[in-house]
Amino acid sequence: xxxxxxxxxxxxxxxxxxxxxxxxxxxxxxxxxxxxxxxxxxxxxxxxxxxxxxxxxxxxxxxxxxxxxxxxxxxxxxxxxxxxxxxxxxxxxxxxxxxxxxxxxxxxxxxxxxxxxxxxxxxxxxxxxxxxxxxxxxxxxxxxxxxxxxxxxxxxxxxxxxxxxxxxxxxxxxxxxxxxxxxxxxxxxxxxxxxxxxxxxxxxxxxxxxxxxxxxxxxxxxxxxxxxxxxxxxxxxxxxxxxxxxxxxxxxxxxxxxxxxxxxxxxxxxxxxxxxxxxxxxxxxxxxxxxxxxxxxxxxxxxxxxxxxxxxxxxxxxxxxxxxxxxxxxxxxxxxxxxxxxxxxxxxxxxxxxxxxxxxxxxxxxxxxxxxxxxxxxxxxxxxxxxxxxxxxxxxxxxxxxxxxxxxxxxxxxxxxxxxxxxxxxxxxxxxxxxxxxxxxxxxxxxxxxxxxxxxxxxxxxxxxxxxxxxxxxxxxxxxxxxxxxxxxxxxxxxxxxxxxxxxxxxxxxxxxxxxxxxxxxxxxxxxxxxxxxxxxxxxxxxxxxxxxxxxxxxxxxxxxxxxxxxxxxxxxxxx
Numbered sequence: 001x002x003x004x005x006x007x008x009x010x011x012x013x014x015x016x017x018x019x020x021x022x023x024x025x026x027x028x029x030x031x032x033x034x035x036x037x038x039x040x041x042x043x044x045x046x047x048x049x050x051x052x053x054x055x056x057x058x059x060x061x062x063x064x065x066x067x068x069x070x071x072x073x074x075x076x077x078x079x080x081x082x083x084x085x086x087x088x089x090x091x092x093x094x095x096x097x098x099x100x101x102x103x104x105x106x107x108x109x110x111x112x113x114x115x116x117x118x119x120x121x122x123x124x125x126x127x128x129x130x131x132x133x134x135x136x137x138x139x140x141x142x143x144x145x146x147x148x149x150x151x152x153x154x155x156x157x158x159x160x161x162x163x164x165x166x167x168x169x170x171x172x173x174x175x176x177x178x179x180x181x182x183x184x185x186x187x188x189x190x191x192x193x194x195x196x197x198x199x200x201x202x203x204x205x206x207x208x209x210x211x212x213x214x215x216x217x218x219x220x221x222x223x224x225x226x227x228x229x230x231x232x233x234x235x236x237x238x239x240x241x242x243x244x245x246x247x248x249x250x251x252x253x254x255x256x257x258x259x260x261x262x263x264x265x266x267x268x269x270x271x272x273x274x275x276x277x278x279x280x281x282x283x284x285x286x287x288x289x290x291x292x293x294x295x296x297x298x299x300x301x302x303x304x305x306x307x308x309x310x311x312x313x314x315x316x317x318x319x320x321x322x323x324x325x326x327x328x329x330x331x332x333x334x335x336x337x338x339x340x341x342x343x344x345x346x347x348x349x350x351x352x353x354x355x356x357x358x359x360x361x362x363x364x365x366x367x368x369x370x371x372x373x374x375x376x377x378x379x380x381x382x383x384x385x386x387x388x389x390x391x392x393x394x395x396x397x398x399x400x401x402x403x404x405x406x407x408x409x410x411x412x413x414x415x416x417x418x419x420x421x422x423x424x425x426x427x428x429x430x431x432x433x434x435x436x437x438x439x440x441x442x443x444x445x446x447x448x449x450x451x452x453x454x455x456x457x458x459x460x461x462x463x464x465x466x467x468x469x470x471x472x473x474x475x476x477x478x479x480x481x482x483x484x485x486x487x488x489x490x491x492x493x494x495x496x497x498x499x500x501x502x503x504x505x506x507x508x509x510x511x512x513x514x515x516x517x518x519x520x521x522x523x524x525x526x527x528x529x530x531x532x533x534x535x536x537x538x539x540x541x542x543x544x545x546x547x548x549x550x551x552x553x554x555x556x557x558x559x560x561x562x563x564x565x566x567x568x569x570x571x572x573x574x575x576x
Contacts, residue, residue, distance in 0.1 A: 065492050065495075065496060066081075066492065068485050068488050068489075069484075069488065069537075072539055075484070075537050075538070075539060076537075076538070076539065078488060078491075078537040079534055079537040079538040081491070081495075082491065082530055082533045082534045082537060083131045083133070083534065085491075085494070085495065085499075085504070085530060086124075086127065086128075086131060086133070086526065086530045086534075087133070087136070088499070088503065088504075089103075089105075089503040089504050089521060089525065089526065089530075090120075090124055090136060090526060091136075092105070092502045092503045093120050093503065093521070094136075094139070096108045096109075096110070096502060097109070097110035097111075097120070098118060098120075098121065098143075099116070099118045099143075100112050100116055100118065101113055101114045101115075101116060101117070101118060101119040101120060101523065102119065102120055102520070102521060102522060102523055103120070103502070103503055103521050104519040104520065104521070105500050105502045105503035105504060105505045105519065105520070105521045106500060106502070106505060106517060106518075106519040107519055108502050109519070111520075114523075117147060118143060118147065119523045120523040120526060121140050121143050121144070122144070122147075123523040123524065123526050123527035123553075124136075124140065124523075124526040124527065125137065125140055125144070126527075126531075126555055126556060127526055127527060127530060127531045127534070128140060130531065130534060130535070130542055130543070131534060151206070151207065154203065154207070155207055155209065158200075158203060158209075158212060162211075165215050165218075167186065167241040167242065168241075168242050168243070168244075169218075169222055169240075169241055169242060169243060169244030170215070170218035170219065170221075170222060170244070171188065171193040171218075171219060171222055171239060171241045171244055172188075172192070172193055172196065172215075172219070172241075173185055173186070173188060173241055174188055174192050185241075186240065186241045186242045187238065187239065187240060187241060187247060188238075188239050188241050189237055189238055189239065189256040189257065190235055190236070190237055190238075190239065190256065190257040190260035190261075191255070191256050191257055191258060191259050191260050192256075193219065193239055193241070193260070194219055194223060194235070194259070194260035194263060195259040195260060195263060195552060196215075196216065196219075197216045197219055197220060197263050197267050198216075198263055198266055198267050198270050198549065198551055198557060199551060199557075200212045200213070200215050200216040201213055201216045201217075201267065201270065201271060202270065202557050202560075204216070204570070205560060205562075205566070208566075208569065210569060210570050210571070213570050214570075220267070220275065220277060220278060221277075222244035223235060223281065224277040224280075224281060225244070226244065226245050226246060227245065228246070228284075229357055229358050229359050229362065230249070230311045230312070230359050230362070231246075231249060231251060231288070231311070231362075232284065232287065232288030232291075232292060232312065232358060232361075232362045232365055233281065233284030233285065233287075233288060233354065233358060233362065234251050234284060234285045234288040234289070235257070235260060235261065235281070235285065236248055236249055236250055236251055236257075237250045237251070237252055237256050237257045238250065248309075249308075249309055249310055249311060249315070250307065250308070250309050251288070251293065251307065251308040251309075251315075252307040252308075252325075253289065253293075253305050253325045253327075253328050254307065254320075254321075254322040254324050254325045255322055255324050258324050258325065258327060258552075259552040261282075261285055261328075261331070262327060262331055262552055263552070264278050264279075264281045264282035264285060265278070265279070265282040265331060265334060265335055265338075265339075266334075266549045266550075266551070268282065269334075269338060269549050269559060270549045270557055270559055270560070271560070271561075271562070272559060272560055272561035272562070273347065274561070274562060274572075276347070276348055276349070279339075279347060279349060280349065280354060282335070283344070283349065283351065283354055284354055286332065286335070286378065286381075287354070287365055287366065287369065288362075288365065289305060289328075289381075290365075290369070290377055290378075290381055290416070290417060291365040291368055291369070291415075291417045292308060292312060292315065292365070292415070292417075293305045293306050293307075293308060293317075294306075294381060294384075294385075294415070294416035294417070294434075295317065295319075295407075295409065295413060295414065295415055295416060296413065296414050296415075296416055296419055296433060296434050297407055297408065297409065297413060297453035297454070298408060298409060298410040298411070298412040298413045298453060299412070299451060299453055300391070300438060300439075300452070300453045301433065301434055301436065302387070302388040302391060302407070302434075302438065302453050302454070303381070303384030303385050303387070303388050303416060303434035303435075304319070304321050304385070304388055304407050305321070305325055305328060305385065306318060306319055306407075307320060311359075311361075312359070312361040312362070313361055317409075319406060319407035319408075319409050320404060320405075320406055320407070320457065321388075321404065321405050321406075321407055321454070322403065322404045323389075323392070323401055323402070323403050323404065323462070323464050323466060323467070324464070324466055325389075325466070326385075326386075326389040326464075326466040326467040326470055327466040327469060327470060328385055328470075329381070329382040329383070329384075329385040329386035329389065329467075329470040329474065330382070330386075330466075330469045330470030330471075330472070330473040330474065331470075332378045332379070332381050332382035332385070333378075333379070333382040333386075333470065333473045333474045333476075333477040333478075334473050334477070334545065335378055336375055336378050336379045336382065336477050337473065337476060337477040337545055338545060338546060341373075341374040341375040341378060342373050342374055342375050344374075351366075351374070352366060354366070368417055368421070371421075371424060372420070372424075379477075379478070380432050380434070380435050381416075382470075382474060382477075383435050383474070383478075384416075384434035384435045385470075386467070386470050386471065386474055386483070386486075387435070387436070387437060387438045388438065389401070389466075389467045389470070390438070390467065390471075390486045391438045391440065391452075392405065392454075393467070393486075393489065393490050393493065394438070394440035394486075394489065395440050395441050395442075395443075395452055396443070396493075396510050396511055397443035397510075397511055397512065397513045398461065398493060398496075398497045398507065398510050398511070398512070398513060398515055399489060399490065399492065399493025399496065399497065400461040400490070400493050400494070400497060400498065400507060400510045401461060401464075401467070401510060402456045402457070402458060402459045402460070402461065402510045402511065403457075403458040403459070403460050403461070403462055403464070403510075404456075404457035404458040405454040405455065405456055405457055406454060406455050406456075406457050407453065407454050408451060408453050408454055408455065416433065416434055419433035419434065420432070420433055437482065443511075443513075456510075456511055459508070459509045459510050459511050459512075460506065460507060460508055460509065460510065460518070461498070461506060461507040461510040462506050462522070463494075463498065463504065463506050463521070463522060463524070463525045463529055464524075464529070465524060465528030465529040465531075465532055465554060467490070468487060468490065468528075468529060468532040468533055468536065469528065469532045469550070469554070471483040471484075471486055471487045471532070471536055472487070472532045472535050472536040473545070475487075475536055476545055483536070484536055484537065487532075487533060487536045487537070488537070490533075491533050497513075497515040498515070498517070500517065503521045504521055504525060505517040505518055505519065505520060505521060506518040506520045506521070506522070524553065524554065527553060527554045527555065528553065528554030531554055532554070543556050546559070547559055
């Protein structure tokens with residue numbers, strides 16, 4: 001698709017998931033410009049720009065393992081090391097791949113996998129600001145001016161996306177005909193239909209356009225109104241867009257569903273805690289995860305979320321774990337950090353009443369939790385899942401995680417809640433099940449490894465950020481230095497095995513040495529992976545979690561409240 005111009009071109013079919021990214025970034029850019037008091041050009045100029053030949057290059061040095069920082073000064077230097085990694089990668093992109101979307105770091109080529117509007121530039125802007133990279137930010141602003149990602153353009157793009165919402169339920173479709181407005185399919189998955197609520201709500205806030213708020217509110221209404229009584233109140237994966245109801249009983253926190261679950265809590269926080277249904281769905285979801293989905297592996301007692309199909313008590317687990325699921329410990333930790341979990345009445349929530357419309361099995365879940373403080377359960381779950389995710393890195397010969405593993409569950413495998421009950425009724429002797437620090441099983445060439453409690457499904461290391469986000473939030477929530485140490489070890493592995501002369505590369509195989517590198521450096525490496533590492537290492541509280549919410553692509557949106565005028569304009573007086 002051609003780049004943006006005075007009249008925004010539209011392809012024959014709008015792919016909502018991919019085209020919504022510019023809308024998201026415009027909202028982020030508006031916030032950035034507001035805070036930095038810089039504005040993009042008012043007049044639209046040609047959006048195809050040229051790389052700057054005078055960009056200074058960072059001298060390439062092979063990654064060398066450094067000891068774990070101990071003092072505040074050493075952690076400050078660790079943050080500077082991450083900044084140097086960003087500069088090494090971004091300046092290489094500037095000189096070799098701009099104006100294309102992403103750099104091919106092995107060949108120095110470029111790829112346009114987001115229609116060629118230079119996504120790496122836009123994805124990097126807020127990371128540059130956090131790192132105080134003024135020169136890079138100034139150059140990037142010139143590109144933003146040429147691309148004209150201004151607020152009017154955001155409004156135009158959002159209007160062009162309106163056909164995606166032309167379903168009888170109001171749940172957006174993945175693809176819609178731009179001429180007729182007709183949806184191309186009447187089925188969708190949770191991550192597609194529910195992963196634009198914060199962005200569209202925020203876009204409505206900053207444009208004053210009620211339509212965008214209404215589109216997000218309708219999604220929330222449909223999710224809240226769905227009959228989930230047999231699923232513990234948790235949102236399943238597949239959805240009928242005509243009637244706004246689930247197609248199946250598959251429950252997962254991995255691909256096709258992850259950000260749908262993530263956005264329940266984040267929507268509540270972003271809107272100044274005004275959307276109580278989002279919080280209620282988040283609490284139902286986390287309760288079902290704790291009581292039905294979390295399992296302990298046989299030997300190492302790794303705490304994993306399973307996938308479930310069917311209805312309790314006859315639901316069937318699938319023991320697969322995607323790296324994408326490693327966002328979940330961070331989500332639990334965010335709830336611990338921001339919610340009064342042991343006094344939900346302060347949020348207007350009667351926790352016990354959340355089970356009233358659930359099945360008998362669902363109501364039993366809430367009976368189990370009466371024996372615990374909710375804040376303890378959520379923190380234990382966050383810590384245990386983070387330990388398990390970190391083991392995938394620490395066990396690996398490269399120090400980098402595979403993209404998916406299959407969990408080995410045998411006779412000694414148990415549901416986590418059952419192990420907790422045994423521990424509680426046994427006098428709470430020893431550590432909380434599933435929360436102990438996991439000892440890595442190192443790679444020893446030529447020797448048969450003991451059972452790690454998992455086997456590798458997809459071996460590729462895709463430079464994903466999910467665990468790093470979780471480590472950062474856990475560090476903010478607990479102050480426990482192990483989360484920083486784990487992040488440092490991952491960063492050292494990136495420096496050692498992913499760094500190349502022209503940037504950083506993904507790996508074909510995380511479990512092979514020497515590393516087999518892929519000619520790929522995704523833009524989220526700038527937007528998320530390096531951002532979360534930098535935030536984890538710096539002692540400055542640059543983005544307080546009570547003032548900012550990260551969207552699912554790692555871009556911060558400011559928490560806001562609705563003014564009296566906005567409540568009247570958007571019809572919120574009777575809703576909030």
